[in-house]
Amino acid sequence: MRQDSVSLESGNVVEWTSETNYMFRLSAFRDKLLRWLDLNPTAVQPAKFHAIVRHWLEEGLQDLSVSRQRDRLGWGVQVPDDPSQSIYVWLDALVNYLTVSGYPERTHLWPPTHIVGKDILKFHAIYWPAFLMAADIPLPASIICHSHWTRDSFKMSKSKGNVIDPFDRAAHFTADGLRYFLLREGVLHSDGDYSDMKVSALLNAELADTYGNLLSRVAAPTLNPQQVFPVLDSNLFPSMSAQSSTSRTTDEDYLLVESVKRLPDIVAGHYDQFLFYRGLEEIMTCLRMANAFVQRHEPWNLTKNPIDRPWLDSIIHVTMETLRVCGILTQPIVPDLTDRLLTKMGVGTTERSWDHLKCFEALEGDGREGYGGRRLSSNSSVLFTRLKTVSRR
Template structure:
């Protein structure tokens, strides 16, 4: 961890999720990834602020509520409950949950609008063009085919109305300069190149208000206009920190964000509109925007009509929360598209979690209790096998940190499981049952202490990904997470001189593919 006060803080966000739909696997994926990063950074000793929330304004929500015969706020309240329930189910450790219908958010939106006006970045005119209600996005004529959005396939509406405009066209060069000077700003690289290609085509001014509906934040001093839902939504990243309120301490403390995690479908809003707005307002830009890919199921795009949409509630009910969290980050390089199959899920859960990790813990604790009792001493290096095991453990923290800092979750987890496999090999090499039979209790105590140290250090690294399962493993080892820091405590021998273990209980149950 870097030494400065600024480097000791870490601000991470998910997108705020639209309340016109129930939570799905894409929402779960982004939020689990953000949670793993937040937990990892806390374990590194950083002061972390982790934000998620819901996007509740816009024409689509207003129309959906009208069709159901309820108020937009009532619709939003219903769906928000499902998100809160899912985040609890998925063990999401967010520090704040922002709703765009909250007064604190509207205050931040209006303050940002005021700065844009003061800078001359806003003017009034007439907008005429195509609007994608489903995505709440304006679509250029070049992207329209038979009245539909060529990119998403969604039907479009022709709109003509008085509108405020943001001078987006004036910020293209500055955006290109910033992106080229800070290659880490948009990741992975393919998405950075995509945005640079988009910017090379030139930017047009952006319509940023609507008069044909009312469900949103009104323009200051012009209540006939509602602020464009994407400007409203993007402002959540600072309004949640108290921006625009009487107390902006959190904003001063945590902005700019260290990491905006998003799906690739909303990359342009975050990598073009958001930084341009911040530039115009004279506010700092986020340090990184990282876009991930989409999930398919069994090689097919998920859709309600196909009946193959992955329900995160159903997945966690069947496989277990920690197993699902592990699979999502282990199976696919973060940033690429991924495919879910029950066969792959079962293989990860059974082979890696139950067989490799769970079995290493269970047989270590069982042999310790059976042969030597519940008190475990410190590890030691006495043989070449000991030295090789320790070398694997000594190399793990740096490899894990390198991969986690680059959001290479799958490689970070592979580094951990290389050590797990080495631990299981060490059991076969040292044969504690033979040492017990021979009465070599001193060597037996060293071997089992070394194995317990292996599991302890592995468990520390896995805790951000599988917090509940790892907590149960720690309890069985008699080890407390209180005050633990990864940099200090993931070292060989960095634990109390003695640990008192408990009777082992399987942490990972084996699963089977569901019947079709």
């Protein structure tokens, strides 16, 4: 007695049927696909999925059915000159990539970069390149494959009813908050598990306590009564090479400055590889260092004596310069939050591109003050309001 097979994806019993279809000779493209992968290490990213596709190819390919009987699939596109057959959806649907690029008259969007879920990787990394090879059309520049979000360790699906309504959650956490969580916790190579408690904990720790708290500290009227992006005194905070034994600066202070200077190139590398979580971790590391910098120098104890004002201003300047750089770098992730941050610090909308990431010019001691002297806006300095713990998961 034959034992029933069960789908790993849905858990349903597999039903076996047979019918007459048109076939695509997929097996003939195995070696060409292997060469494509081997000559293009970034053809499929990340490396984990590149290896999976290569393993599928090494196991061998069977020819692929590219049509279905029309008497059971009447809604599909009819096979030309054969009214009894409908075109298989994964042949019909993939060709839409060419259609939207303007093919065949123009292909200004080709070759593309595809971003796909891991459950449709085979269709995009084996079937589709083989179809294109057969038609003598250039292959995609890259296929970026991502894993899934789960809930209680199960894949979300409409059939199971365990989905999360993104509009409802964005209304609760804000659009920026939900974007931040998904890009901070979502990684390409493995599934992420969602819960409202995780979202609240992360946003409170990073957007409210780390990011928002830093701005609130240096924009507070008690520390910054003139409400300015203050000027740094290069005598009190000299370049590291000019540091003297009488300087108030510490090695940790210069480590912060150097980390922020290096940050744009590091973050750009991670963003270019779609590793947003790594870029955000680097940004958060600098923001935590800046919070430690403020805590170390205790600027609230410098407000009473006017002689300490230049040193206090220098502390605020370094902190705000860190916030400015981090704000520009997090614009793609939390655009509303960073708009409020940069506006608060007097950074204009035309000064927020990658070309404006040169920082700590005042430390060079050549009279350049960078953004020092800018007036702060009257907007609130609260970037992200702490969230109450929610019971829904």
